[in-house]
Amino acid sequence: MKWPAFIFTAPILLAIGCKSHYDTTTEPFTAVKTGNSMEHGKNLVFNVCGQCHYNEDANSFIGEKIRDLPGFMGKVYSANLTDSKRYGIAGYKDAEIYYLLKRGIAKDGRFIPYMVRPNMADADINDIIVYLRSGDEPVKAKDTVAGKSHLSLLGKLATKVSGKPLPLKKNIKRPSPDNTIAYGRYLVDIIGCYHCHSKSILSLDYLEPEKSKGYMAGGMKWNIEGDKIRASNITPDKATGIGNYTMADFRKAVREGEAPGGRVLHYPMRRFKHLTDTQTDAIYAYLMTLPPKDHKVKGH
Ligand code: HEC
Numbered sequence: 001m002k003w004p005a006f007i008f009t010a011p012i013l014l015a016i017g018c019k020s021h022y023d024t025t026t027e028p029f030t031a032v033k034t035g036n037s038m039e040h041g042k043n044l045v046f047n048v049c050g051q052c053h054y055n056e057d058a059n060s061f062i063g064e065k066i067r068d069l070p071g072f073m074g075k076v077y078s079a080n081l082t083d084s085k086r087y088g089i090a091g092y093k094d095a096e097i098y099y100l101l102k103r104g105i106a107k108d109g110r111f112i113p114y115m116v117r118p119n120m121a122d123a124d125i126n127d128i129i130v131y132l133r134s135g136d137e138p139v140k141a142k143d144t145v146a147g148k149s150h151l152s153l154l155g156k157l158a159t160k161v162s163g164k165p166l167p168l169k170k171n172i173k174r175p176s177p178d179n180t181i182a183y184g185r186y187l188v189d190i191i192g193c194y195h196c197h198s199k200s201i202l203s204l205d206y207l208e209p210e211k212s213k214g215y216m217a218g219g220m221k222w223n224i225e226g227d228k229i230r231a232s233n234i235t236p237d238k239a240t241g242i243g244n245y246t247m248a249d250f251r252k253a254v255r256e257g258e259a260p261g262g263r264v265l266h267y268p269m270r271r272f273k274h275l276t277d278t279q280t281d282a283i284y285a286y287l288m289t290l291p292p293k294d295h296k297v298k299g300h
Pocket residue numbers: 045048049050051052053066076077078079081089092097100101106107108112114115128149
């Protein structure tokens with residue numbers, strides 16, 4: 001999915017030609033509760049969906065304001081993912097959630113670019129849905145919304161031309177946690193670390209993340225309430241990346257937001273508090289296999 005370079009120069013012509021509704025799902029997909037699907041689903045919902053949908057003050061997935069989108073896009077709030085009939089996902093069928101995650105097509109046929117996860121294993125989507133429907137406190141029905149999205153004209157246009165639904169990659173298997181490097185690579189993909197830690201949001205490759213420009217070498221920029229924040233180089237380069245991190249340093253940075261020397265990591269870096277030791281260590285092991293890239297990020 002690439003944002004064409006002419007995006008800002010020919011908006012009107014494009015607006016006329018762009019498709020905004022796509023065929024909805026005909027895939028059969030029904031989530032089934034098995035052994036540890038509830039517990040495993042909770043881990044994924046917190047680590048993946050929680051980045052945008054979890055409202056800490058309410059301890060609930062009622063949604064929240066997305067603060068790390070470019071300002072020109074307007075205001076965007078994530079949706080209520082609780083079991084509420086009126087505001088939540090009680091009316092979303094399992095197959096529709098599957099389609100939204102795999103291809104980016106919502107149940108009303110809109111293309112929503114924020115959460116496409118084409119490489120997510122079917123078993124993981126299954127467990128995510130099992131947890132979302134479980135009635136556990138953070139996902140128990142709450143009849144409220146965090147706010148109403150209001151995309152600017154340019155924002156609407158950007159989401160329209162920035163992408164289109166991804167091809168459906170079916171029957172993807174979840175790698176075993178014993179296969180440490182493959183598991184770490186998979187987590188980087190489905191959690192979306194590379195969405196922020198590559199060169200630009202405009203040159204990400206969702207189907208083959210490692211082909212994203214500047215994969216993991218950092219430099220992406222945000223303007224968060226007036227502060228310029230840049231994502232770190234997290235390749236194993238010793239001088240400009242995380243080559244000097246120990247596994248313990250890495251756990252602390254990723255879960256608690258504190259880099260070696262006590263440097264506090266700024267939003268939009270999340271506190272991935274719900275990652276287990278097995279998960280952080282697999283991500284670390286995978287990152288250490290990447291080619292070190294000598295790329296100094298300003299301010300780091
Ligand atoms: C990067 C941020 C982000 C992540 C991560 C994310 N979402 Fe979302 N999600 C959004 C935003 C923003 C919206 C609202 C989009 C809109 O209404 O245009 C949304 C909307 C939704 C909707 C409602 C779609 C509709 O028809 O209006 C569902 C269902 C959903 N997300 C499920 C999930 C699940 C399940 C996960 C985790 C696997 C997830 N999301 C991860 C940002 C995110």
